[in-house]
Amino acid sequence: MIDNTQKEIEVTVEPDKRYTPICHICKTKANGVHSYHERMIRDLNVFDARTMIRYRYRKIRCRTCGIVVEDLGLVEPSLRMTRRLARYILELCKMMTIREIADHLGLDWKTIKDIHKEALKNRYEEEDIGYPVLLAVDEISVKKQHRYLTIIINWETGRVLFVGRGRRCNTLKDFFRSLTGKQRAAIQAVAMDMWDPYIKAVTKYCPHAAIVFDQFHVISSFGRVINRVLK
Ligand SMILES: [Zn+2]
Structure with missing residues (x-):
């Protein structure tokens, strides 16, 4: 479910019933399902939209640990995120x-x-960042000080690879220069805002990678153009 006005995304995650759930403590297969539960947890923003996951999970009977929560994969059981x-x-x-x-x-x-x-x-x-294939570049502003930070994320794992000061071409260059040639060659696409300094850096260091503009930024840019034409 995507709500463009609220900039909030809600994703529902259901357990895959083809697999036996495993215990989050000892990681062995459950002896049976005890009960079904649901909670809302916060995930990384998808671009600038606040992202919530409606997470359905089970409490299971574990031979050694008793009645416990199943292994939740991407969620830390003690945190609501x-x-x-x-x-x-x-x-x-x-x-x-x-x-x-x-x-x-x-x-x-x-x-x-x-x-x-x-x-x-x-x-x-x-740890070593490995060979990310899809990257997402985002910028955040620190309001009070009019500072910007550039964040680079491995799109597939959600892992943050880099946080740099500013949002200049050089900010991204610092990241690309820290990679090996093989790591740069592995990058197939970079999702980002329509921001010339970022485009310039990607074009220079990963000329073969596709540049993808995200829908929220594209919609707001079109909105600005349409307003100008109307005026
Ligand atoms: Zn257990």
């Missing part, structure tokens, strides 16, 4: 204050603080 959103927040913590991140995502200040605290405890480590 996806793992990729939590990872995004952690990346932002390197550049923004907790208050700024809370404003940017419309989340509670305490939620952000808890994620940060948890990550510090677990000594969250940087």
